[in-house]
Amino acid sequence: MKKILTYIIFLCCAFLAGINNISALSFADPMPYQIELEDGDKIFYMYICDTNDGDNIHACMCLKSGLYYSTDPKENIYFIAPYINDDININHSHYFYESQLVFSSDGKYFAVFGVSPLGLPEETRGTIAIAFYSNGRQFKKYTQADLVEADGTSFSFSPVGWHYERDFDPTKNIISVTTIEDTVYKFDITTGDIIDTIHSNTNISNTENIKSANNKFVFIIISIILICLLIVIFCIMKKIKTRKINRRTN
Numbered sequence: 001m002k003k004i005l006t007y008i009i010f011l012c013c014a015f016l017a018g019i020n021n022i023s024a025l026s027f028a029d030p031m032p033y034q035i036e037l038e039d040g041d042k043i044f045y046m047y048i049c050d051t052n053d054g055d056n057i058h059a060c061m062c063l064k065s066g067l068y069y070s071t072d073p074k075e076n077i078y079f080i081a082p083y084i085n086d087d088i089n090i091n092h093s094h095y096f097y098e099s100q101l102v103f104s105s106d107g108k109y110f111a112v113f114g115v116s117p118l119g120l121p122e123e124t125r126g127t128i129a130i131a132f133y134s135n136g137r138q139f140k141k142y143t144q145a146d147l148v149e150a151d152g153t154s155f156s157f158s159p160v161g162w163h164y165e166r167d168f169d170p171t172k173n174i175i176s177v178t179t180i181e182d183t184v185y186k187f188d189i190t191t192g193d194i195i196d197t198i199h200s201n202t203n204i205s206n207t208e209n210i211k212s213a214n215n216k217f218v219f220i221i222i223s224i225i226l227i228c229l230l231i232v233i234f235c236i237m238k239k240i241k242t243r244k245i246n247r248r249t250n
Helices: 002-023 206-249
Strands: 033-036 042-044 050-053 057-061 064-071 075-079 083-086 091-093 101-103 108-114 128-134 137-142 163-169 172-179 184-187 194-198
Touching: none
Parallel strands: none
Antiparallel strands: 033 042, 042 064, 050 057, 064 075, 083 091, 101 108, 108 128, 128 137, 163 172, 172 184, 184 194
């Protein structure tokens, strides 16, 4: 009986720990990579190096990261402009995961979805929804609050949790993004401007969606706990019944 009870408690704890780990989603370790652009003669290189801020060593993007002609040797077109942290007076380079980037055909412009927290101050982490760059320098950005009504804690499971679909038309340089509220934004990657916004007439508000999701989540957790309790009660009752039968037999 004790073994069964211990096993059930272990399962409950493991389940709750797993839920906690999901809510505290961490970023994958940064890795170097390269992206060959559609025009065929340019390659974007992401290089990694360690930056020491005096207290910690951070894996950041090296300053040589940027766009190159695919020649031998490589000829640089532009480098990514570093982020300046005034508090400690050193350069921190943005690291972008490959899945975050969308390039124009010529590579001059690119957009970054959900800018990585690596090298950014604590108060800005996870708040940038999309940022636009020209020749390696950021010229426009939108926060999650600019594009969705819900606060960041409502979709903190992912750095790009504010949207669930995106598409890029390289012939028109238009990025179409569908948010978690079913609003479609169309961005011009060369200007960063929102050229069109399409609101869904059929979707319920994001707040209602979040409340509904939270209610379902709570219901599932409570149901699992109740099931475990019922199993424990059943085992106890069965044990008691077995003991009574044994006493009568004796």
